[in-house]
Amino acid sequence: MKASVSAQGRPVVGFAGMTHLGIVSAASVADKGFRTVCYSSDAELTGRLTKGQLPVIEPGLDDLVSGNAERLVFSSDLGSLAACDLVYIATDVPTDDTGRSDLGPIKALIENVVGALKPDALLVILCQVPPGFTRAIDSVAPGQLYYQVETLVFGRAVARAMHPERTIIGCADPSVPLDARFNALLAAFGCPLLPMRYESAELAKIAINCCLVSSISVANTLSELCEAIGADWSEIVPALKLDARIGKQAYLAPGLGIAGGNLERDLATVIQLSERHGTNSDVVRAWLTNSRHRRDWAAAEIRRVLLSRKLGATVAVWGLAYKENTHSTKNSPSLATLSRLPDTRFVVHDPVVPASAAAHPHATGVDDPLQALAGADALMILTPWPQYRVISPTDIANALGGRIVLDPYGVLDRREARVAGLDYYSLGLPHEPIAGSN
Template sequence: MKICVYGLWHLGTVTAACLANRGFEVVGLDPNTKTIDGLNCGKAPLYEPGLDKHLESGLEAGRLTFTTDIKSAVGHTDIVWVTFDTPIDEDEKADIDFVFDRIIDTFSYLRDDTMIIISSQLPVGSIRKVEREFMECKSDRRVSFCCIPENLRLGQAIESFLNPDRIVVGIRDNGMRPIIGRLLSPISSELVWVGVESAEMSKHALNAFLAMSIVYSNEIAGICERVNADSIEVENTLRTESRVGRSAYIRPGEAFSGGTLARDVTYLTNIADQENLQIPVLNSVVPSNNIQKGWLFRRAQEILGNSAQHKKVGVLGLSYKIGTDSIEKSISIELIRDLLTLGVQISAFDPKVNILPKDLSMVRLENSIDDVTVDTDLLILVTRWPDFQALSSETLINNMRAPVVIDQGAFLASGLSGESRIQYITFGKG
């Protein structure tokens, strides 16, 4: 079985590398020459733990190649797996036409009995639209379409692909099962077979549920702050309730960022608007999250006071979550832009980010955690990199002018919460 993985950013590169790891012959296809050149040298276009190692292994074994030539890649494969990351604009609106156009580009080169798997994050109904487009263009060809919603977890992408809880597979008829079974059996035996639209909808439902869980937990924590309760203690009581469960997504802290969860919530609210449906709960998710995004800045303003322009702030963590070097939609970047309006000096450190947007050229990127703390008036922890837990109270006391730490998710609580010489501020504790 030969597979073409089409669209090589985070999802696609992981998919191609992992399929080659499982013994398949894989050709990775992408229109970006720079991306392809790097991949052919075993270098992923972005950071993901273990990914370069898997790429190198596939290349050395001869099971993995990369190209920009759509005709050679698509015309000789059994499966085309579409894995483009769907672009998002500043208003969380997805550019779904970008992905549609890339899929349509393959139509002229597909041979009979090719299967197209779509894992790109698209709104429910997209695959039916692609099927109609194909029939209008190539009605004489036998091509089937399938939906396998992506399960990408940045920072844990290799593990989540190779050892998923289950794989949701959306198909039109049971005749597609044997070839999909051959493809997925080396990865998981837990296949959940559903209709195409149900598979598309399942991804929206999951991400919307996770988004609602986050904003719910943060709203509860906000109330805890006002009534002298501890949101972590409240969380622990909920986890012992069988109707909630110990693995529930209810840890209060940062707002969600990065665009992935917001994109699916927006897909659902847009569909509801088109269908004239009342969905007050889902409509409240993004506004609630936006309020939470401002918590760090509001607390920083309170600490800095009216003399902010004479003070220095250190920021730990720039990527939008651990395990990636992506700063797209990063709360940290938004926070820095807000802080600069106060006139403060800012230094920052992230173990994987070494380039900032051009408009943040005045921010000093430090080489270590300790460097960020030197002569700062306020230290703000944003991204929960494990490296940051090495930060000691003595370092803060010796390096900072007056040790004040804002740690929204209480990531450093075990080492700092009991230190009387440090003003340690977390979210959700009265």
């Protein structure tokens, strides 16, 4: 196949779907010097994007988009993709509360995009899809169809898009060299390329997330044991990371279960596939059970240490997003905690998520985190935003009505918290009562 390229000798790259995935990925491609066409059927959205008004919160993304404005074209005209040598399908795939994907929108988008492409253009599926999805697309010749594994992480998406550890590419036949245009684009990122069968690439993404969840489950299971027997999980983690079989980058921080939707989707996919093919997925079900158990830690602890003892207590909450540096609340442990305490009065703060997202009858929002503490009997830090790490425990103690602080992610220095007189609770640590408390 003859490879058509732009006048500058580089392929013109298109992205269909201007959600978090599409915007971050398109901006990173533009930053590598490629003319990039960004399509969405939403004319209002593309108009705002043209003005630099981004619908997502992501550190570094505003600068990345504005710095590449001359190479980024935002359009609601499907015909704009006809100028592209390859087009990514890059819309986020929605999931329900059980992690099941709704593939209807992506199938409709593919159908529309294929009809607008020039005959020799490539189509690359960048969305998270179950194994078998890409090969089932029959509207594109196999030699012009690829699947690329996306490994973005909310809050660190720009860094991961710009500097990937490797690129995993699903192909109809991995023994056939990649199309020169696609290879030229991927080579610009300077990382190893791993071509493989469509199904292998689709499952590779799931395998990565399963390994991540297994580490989270180990951390959550053993950190809870630490709380019961007097051990300190933070003392154990360095020993694990120095083991070459585990590694210094291992994700071993305990948390309030898995959240955000992406990990849950992959676990649901494994369970569905195992049921269909008669394989065993008991360990995956155990991970989900463990996640739900740890998700409820904050609600159970605040009941035990405060609400069971004081009727009408007020609790301050810092953080509603499912993690720091994102506006997403998908499967947020913070919102799950509030929902389990429907009769409690909360005063909440989040840097980007409004209090209305809590949908709680007794939750009110404030603009300053210390303001939330006035008159509150306890503080729960349920999203580890960087803004909260710079607030000293002494300032918290001076503003908080009570002494109780639940800090599952270890945002505060626990020794400083105790010196400040706070009754401090965190994951993986035995509780040490403050002097004079019961």
